[in-house]
Amino acid sequence: MEKIMEVLQSFNLKESDYNLYGKNIAKVNASNIKVNKKGKLILMTSINPTPAGEGKTTTAIGLSDGLNLIGKKTILALREPSMGPVFGRKGTATGGGESEVLPVEDINLHFTGDIHAITTANNLISATIDSEIYWKSKLNIDPSKVVWKRCLDLNDRALREIEISINKTIKRKEQFTITAASNIMTILSLSTNEKDLRNRLNEALVGYTFDGKEVFVKDLAIVGTLMVILKEAMKPNLVLTKYGTPSFIHCGPFANIATGTNSIISTNLGLTLGDYCVVESGFGSDLGFEKFMNVINYYNDLIPSCVVLVITLRALNLHKDFENDFKHLEQHLKHITSYNLNLVVAINVIDGDNDNQLKELKDWLSRKNYFYEVNEAYEKGASGAKKLAEKVNEVANMEFTFKKLINNNDPIDLKIEKVIKNFYYLENFKISETASAKINNLKNSKYKDYPICMVKSFSTIDGNDLKSDFYTMEVKDLEVNTGARFIVVYTNKVMSMPGLNKEPNSKRIDLVNDLVVGLK
Numbered sequence: 001m002e003k004i005m006e007v008l009q010s011f012n013l014k015e016s017d018y019n020l021y022g023k024n025i026a027k028v029n030a031s032n033i034k035v036n037k038k039g040k041l042i043l044m045t046s047i048n049p050t051p052a053g054e055g056k057t058t059t060a061i062g063l064s065d066g067l068n069l070i071g072k073k074t075i076l077a078l079r080e081p082s083m084g085p086v087f088g089r090k091g092t093a094t095g096g097g098e099s100e101v102l103p104v105e106d107i108n109l110h111f112t113g114d115i116h117a118i119t120t121a122n123n124l125i126s127a128t129i130d131s132e133i134y135w136k137s138k139l140n141i142d143p144s145k146v147v148w149k150r151c152l153d154l155n156d157r158a159l160r161e162i163e164i165s166i167n168k169t170i171k172r173k174e175q176f177t178i179t180a181a182s183n184i185m186t187i188l189s190l191s192t193n194e195k196d197l198r199n200r201l202n203e204a205l206v207g208y209t210f211d212g213k214e215v216f217v218k219d220l221a222i223v224g225t226l227m228v229i230l231k232e233a234m235k236p237n238l239v240l241t242k243y244g245t246p247s248f249i250h251c252g253p254f255a256n257i258a259t260g261t262n263s264i265i266s267t268n269l270g271l272t273l274g275d276y277c278v279v280e281s282g283f284g285s286d287l288g289f290e291k292f293m294n295v296i297n298y299y300n301d302l303i304p305s306c307v308v309l310v311i312t313l314r315a316l317n318l319h320k321d322f323e324n325d326f327k328h329l330e331q332h333l334k335h336i337t338s339y340n341l342n343l344v345v346a347i348n349v350i351d352g353d354n355d356n357q358l359k360e361l362k363d364w365l366s367r368k369n370y371f372y373e374v375n376e377a378y379e380k381g382a383s384g385a386k387k388l389a390e391k392v393n394e395v396a397n398m399e400f401t402f403k404k405l406i407n408n409n410d411p412i413d414l415k416i417e418k419v420i421k422n423f424y425y426l427e428n429f430k431i432s433e434t435a436s437a438k439i440n441n442l443k444n445s446k447y448k449d450y451p452i453c454m455v456k457s458f459s460t461i462d463g464n465d466l467k468s469d470f471y472t473m474e475v476k477d478l479e480v481n482t483g484a485r486f487i488v489v490y491t492n493k494v495m496s497m498p499g500l501n502k503e504p505n506s507k508r509i510d511l512v513n514d515l516v517v518g519l520k
C-alpha cells in the first residue's frame with residue numbers, strides 16, 4: 001500500500017483521481033488528467049514466437065526497470081491477461097523470474113473485473129438483439145443477418161459455432177469469440193476518452209433488417225447501460241513491478257485476430273506521466289507491430305521513438321535461422337526498418353543457451369550494423385537489463401524520419417496487398433469470391449477508407465503452419481467492425497475462439513493453504 005501510494009503521489013494525483021483495489025492495485029481516472037504527451041514511446045515486438053513465447057513481456061518489464069535504474073522516469077503499459085491462455089497453453093502474462101508485475105495471481109485471475117465488464121457489455125448487446133427479434137420490434141432485425149457475436153473469457157471450442165432458439169419457431173446461428181477478440185474489447189482499447197467510447201458504441205454495427213438496412217447499437221437504446229457497465233473498466237489499472245516501476249495494465253485484445261496492444265488511454269497516460277512509456281505489441285512483428293503502425297496509428301499519433309525486437313536462440317533454432325543465415329530474423333528486422341524507425345535487438349537469454357550460437361548471432365548483428373544488447377532481467381532484475389536500457393535510451397534519442405507503408409485512402413485490396421507482400425513476403429495470394437464481393441461493396445461505402453486488421457496465424461510469418469509446398473494464402477472473408485473502425489480481413493484458418501490443448505495449465509493450478517500454486 002505504501003509503495004503504490006508513493007507512486008500515486010509522485011504523479012501529483014488527488015484522491016479523486018484514483019481508487020484503491022486492495023493493497024497493490026489502483027484504478028486511475030484518466031479523464032481527470034489532461035493528456036499532455038511529453039514522453040517517448042518504446043514499442044516491444046519480436047520474431048515469431050515458440051509456444052512458450054519469446055519473453056516479450058519479461059523483457060518489457062526488465063527494460064522498464066532498467067530505464068528507471070539509470071534515472072529515466074519510465075511507465076510500463078501492458079495488456080491485461082485473458083484467462084483463456086492462462087488456463088490453456090500459454091500460461092501467465094505477467095513476466096517471470098525477477099521481471100514480474102505484481103500481484104501475479106490477481107492480475108492473471110479476475111484482476112479488477114474489467115474483462116468481466118467487457119464480457120457482460122458485449123453479451124448484453126447480443127441478448128438485446130435476440131429480445132428485439134423475439135418481440136418482433138420495429139427494428140425488424142433479420143435473424144440470419146446478425147453480425148454481433150457473443151463472447152466468453154475462456155478457451156471453449158464447442159462454442160465456435162452453435163444454434164440458438166429465440167422461440168419455438170425462430171432459430172439462428174451464433175458464434176462465440178474469446179473476450180479478448182470481442183468487439184467491445186477492441187472498442188474500449190481504441191477509445192481515447194469517455195465521449196469517444198460512447199460514440200464508438202453508438203456506431204457499432206450489430207446486424208441488418210429484412211430489407212438490408214444497417215442496425216447499430218444506438219438503435220437498441222442501451223448505450224447508457226453499456227456506459228454504466230464499462231464505467232470502471234474505462235480506468236487503467238496501476239500496479240508495480242518487483243522493482244517498483246509503475247505499470248498500467250489495461251485491455252487485452254489479441255494480436256492475431258485484433259489489434260494486440262493495451263488501451264490508448266493507458267498509453268497516453270504513460271506518455272503524459274513519464275519520460276518513457278514502454279508498450280508491448282502481441283505476437284511477432286508480422287502481427288502486433290504491423291497493426292500498431294497501420295491500425296493504431298491510423299487514428300493516433302503514437303510513432304515509437306525506438307522499437308525493441310525481442311529474440312531468443314530457442315526461437316531462432318525453431319525457425320532454422322542458424323542454417324539459413326538468419327533469414328527469419330532479417331525478415332522481422334525489415335518490417336521495422338521499412339518504416340525508418342530506430343531499432344534495438346534484445347537478445348533474451350535463457351538458461352542453457354549455446355555460447356557458440358550466441359557469438360554467431362552477435363557477429364551477424366554487428367556485421368549488419370544493427371544495435372543489439374543482451375537482456376538478463378529474468379535472473380538479475382533491473383541490473384540485468386541495465387545495458388539494454390542504456391542502449392535503448394541512446395537509440396531512442398537518435399533522429400529518424402518516419403515513412404508510412406499504407407496511405408489512408410489506399411483502396412482496400414491495395415491495403416491487403418501491401419501487408420501480405422511487405423509483412424508476409426508473399427507475392428502470390430488469392431481472394432475468395434466471398435471476400436472479393438465484400439471488397440467491391442465496401443469500395444462504395446462510408447467504410448472504404450478504414451484501416452485493415454488482418455487475422456493470421458502467429459506461428460509462421462506467412463501463415464503456412466503446415467509447411468506445405470503448395471501453400472497459397474487465401475483472403476477468405478471480411479467484416480467491418482464499425483465501433484473499432486477497421487475492416488477485419490480473415491486469412492486461412494484462424495479461430496477467434498481458441499480450444500484447450502491436450503494438457504492445459506488448468507490441470508496444474510490449485511489452492512494450497514490459501515495460496516495459488518501452479519499458475520506459472
